[in-house]
Amino acid sequence: MSTLNFFVTCPKGVEYLLADEMQGFGLELLRNAPAGVWVQGDLQAGYRACLWSRLANRVILNLGEVDATSGDRLYEGVRNIDWAEHLAVSGRFKVAFVGQNDALRNTQYGAQRVKDAVVDRLRLDDGTRPSIDTDTPDVIISARLHRGILQIGVDLSGDSLHKRGYRTEKGAAPLKENLAAALLLRSGWPEIAAAGGDFVDPMCGSGTLPIEAALMAMDEAPGLRRQQFGFSRWQGHQPELWQRLLHEANERAELGRAACKSRFYGYDQDASVVTTAQRNLHRAGLTGAVTGAVTGAVTVSCRSLDEFTREPSWNDQGLVLTNPPYGERLSERKHLAELYQRLGEQVKANLPGWRLAVFTGAPGVGHAIGLRSYKQYKLFNGKLPAQLLLFQVDEASVTVAREPSAPGHVAPKVSNTDRANMFSNRLRKNRKTLGQWARKQGIECYRLYDADMPEFALAIDIYGDRVHVQEYAPPKTVDARSARERLAEALAVIPTALDISSDAMVCKQRQRQSGVSQYEKQDASGDFFTVHEHGCKLKVNLRDYLDTGLFLDHRPVRYWVQKNVAGKRFLNLFCYTGAASVHAAVGGAVSSLSLDMSKTYVKWAQENLALNHMDTRAHRVEQADCIEWLATGSALSEQFDLIFMDPPTFSNSARMEGVLDIQRDHRQLVEQAMARLAPDGLLIFSNNFRRFRLDDALIAQFQVEDVSPATIDRDFQRNPRIHRCWHIRHPG
Incomplete structure (x- = not known):
């Protein structure tokens, strides 16, 4: 062939x-x-x-x-x-x-x-x-x-291959068959089944997991019951070859079913979905395995989690794999921890020595199970991010707060629950005080929490009715598993503490960035929405990039520009999404020019100006390498009364020649910018390099004032080194 x-x-x-x-x-x-x-x-x-x-x-x-x-x-x-x-x-x-x-x-x-x-x-x-x-x-x-x-x-497939032919009805939030198979493989089910272990899903819904577990253990080809494939009427189809493969698959299924020593159980408290599961079981050809067979049996019945008990005939080893509710609605999410806790209690009481696998879209609640997860796999249920958490059901994996061996000398250890409650209370307190302040200021976006508690190293920002969570990468001295557990605790707490839906929360990991990685696309959701800041409308996107389109720490600088720019010509270098340009235009600048080398952010800045109904002839946005633009003589013909320059710390963009190092190159940048500044104008120069030191030659050459303290708003006072800012003028 x-x-x-x-x-x-x-x-x-x-x-x-x-x-x-x-x-x-x-x-x-x-x-x-x-x-x-x-x-x-x-x-x-x-x-x-x-x-x-x-x-x-x-x-x-x-x-x-x-x-x-x-x-x-x-x-x-x-x-x-x-x-x-x-x-x-x-x-x-x-x-x-x-x-x-x-x-x-x-x-x-x-x-x-x-x-x-x-x-x-x-x-x-x-x-x-x-x-x-x-x-x-x-x-x-x-x-x-x-x-x-x-x-x-x-x-060659025709319909998607996940459609095995046995499921024509659906329960609530059904799991696709091929995703169910992936969960079984990641959970180690083939090895457990080969050793004769049993399978249980205590929240089985329409029965996809126990059915897939049975077909896998019985060596039945998942496509064996399909009536049609995409190649059936394809001109290159070879029917004889296909029939040989079908014959082989039928023989393997017959032998596999006879050899299977495992039993399969599914339970659910909803009688209607159990009825659906039983019909699915019949269409999968597994009903006959129940009657008169001790092994190879597949049973689905109505039973709540509280009624879960071990049957005397079950093997000493097996797999519990389940896909509990995710708590997509706020009312449900408040009870998730209780549900996961009951699951853990039942499994620990009834199935010691077994393996537990939980597929969840709310991994932060996993700690409530009371077992230490030894493996986590990141997957997706449709478009919803989820995790498969694996646990060994034994004493060594039980997570309990240990008592100190020498009371009076060692402080009592804070339990996971107490720690989570402290974090929740801090969020509520911050939301009350900072929320009131933000409303009085006329702003919808602010930093709510910035690693206030060392155990939860997060930056949490409010964007209207949405929440942006950034996890600071833990240092190497912090155990990775502990860091994951604490992040899971935080993510479980945040929606309830802030009274938001889980869909309104976006979580990312914040690490030291090099080059233009902070601007690189992370996703393609296209989920833009509008926020308000001091009377300006601005587009933000919490999902698609590491940053959101709005640097919150520069809010005071933008507001200062807005209040002091009337009648002036404004230049915004390294403009990003043009937020400062919008403030300048709203504040009455007679004209503005915004420059950035990214096509994406040039377009974004143009859309921000259009959102505020600004004249694009007076307020221009152009794609340009700011370093090259400053160095060209043609730019000298246009002067500006107010210039804002906030360069990246480092940049090695493919569109730029050489590498920008702000500590090394800032003197040249400032001098070139000052050449474009009107005699009585002002340059606002800023950067966020923590070890930055302004060149003494600039201090000798120009009037320089460090205004950094005045540019740190109330919500960033815990982190006053988030940026440095100077006002630079020509000598008087």
Whole structure:
């Protein structure tokens, strides 16, 4: 058989498991990709992936790469493929197009160009041509656009492979089958099942976890009960090869079911979802395993967590894997810790020696289980970030506050609960005092908490009705597991203490940044919203970048500009998202020029000015390397009355020649900026390099005043070294 390339997709976070699985099918790993892997092998291995993969969403036979820098080039590249090898002239097909670039900004347009190319390649002289059918196509053409390249292929899967065929109904917040399989693999279920261990899910919902656990232990191919695949009417399909693989899978399932020594139990307090789970069990062909069998039994029944008890026939080893409620609503979240505590108590009382695995979107509540997690895996439930927490149910893993051995000499140890309560009380107190102050000041964004308690090294900022949490990276002297546990405690407390939903909270880790990493994109949510500051409207985004689009510590500087800029020409160097320019425009500047080398932030600054209805002719934003712009003679023709310059500490952007080091280079920057300053003008120079020292030559050359204390607002008084700021004027 010839060697083919495949792109196999999967849920985000499952890529490495998928790579191992594909190699087990005889496919060679080429590279990992976000939410998928590239592999190479023959058609038999591709068929095997469709039939046996427990983790994949789709198996795409790659036909090649196409230049997609324009719609016409995309069309020509797709048309050059010999589509007769894949689709009959009179066949039906659909195009699944994902991705955008500057030339193809609409997926419908991209799909249309692909469709036209395929039809035009196959069209006969008598007008016979393939047709579009989005419901029952013979072939699904996969078109995945990344920048200027289109990956074009045939989807061999049809429907997503997570659809095994047994689940046609859904309980509340159902877990997809391939994600359930990933959880089982990460929890070590294959090894436990091989040793005859049992499986229990005490909050099973529609039964996905116990069903997947049973199919895995019984060696049944997850695609065995599917009626249709994407290759069924594909021109390259080899039915004899496929039938051999099906025969092999049926034999393995029969042998696996006979050899299985494990038992499987699912419980839920909701009778309606238990009924759904039982119907799913029947469609999965597992109902018959219950009658008259001691091992291999699969049972789903209605029972609350409080009623959970161990059955006498259960093995001394096994796995408890469950996906408890996440507490998406505030009323539910208040009871999460109690639910997790009950889960821990029941497992510790009934199943010592077992393994416990909890898949949760609220990992901060995990400490309430009362066991120390020995492993954590970051995954996603759909788009929701979640973690799989693994625990060994034994005395060594129990987390209890220990009594001091010598009372009077050693202070009593604070329990996790007491520590969390102290943190919660601090947040409430700060919100009351700083919230009142912020409302009087006319600001919606402020720092609420800045590592006030050493145990919780976080910076917590309020942005209207949302909360931005930054975890300071722990020093090497701090145990990583302890740091994770404390972060989990904090994240569990914050929503309740501040009376917000979990969706309104964003958490990041703050580390020392180099180059332009603080400006690099972290996500692509596009979740922009508007906040108000001293009468100005500003766009912020808490998710997509390390910083939010608004440096809160510079609020007093921006307000000073707003109050002192009327009738003046304003220059904003290294302008970022142009917040200071907005304040200048609102304050009555006759004109402003804002410069930054990032296209993203230039656009953002323009949108901020437009949001405040400013004249773009008077208030310009331009993309430029500020260092190069200051050094050019052409810039000398334009002078300014007020200049704000807040350069990064370091920068090695690809768009800039050389490397900016603010300590080394600031004298030249200041001198060049002063050359653009009107005789009676003012330069506000600032930076956040903690060890910064202003060059003595500048102090001798200009009138320099350190105004740093006046630029530290009330919410940053715990951290007065967050920036330094000077007013610099020409000598009198």
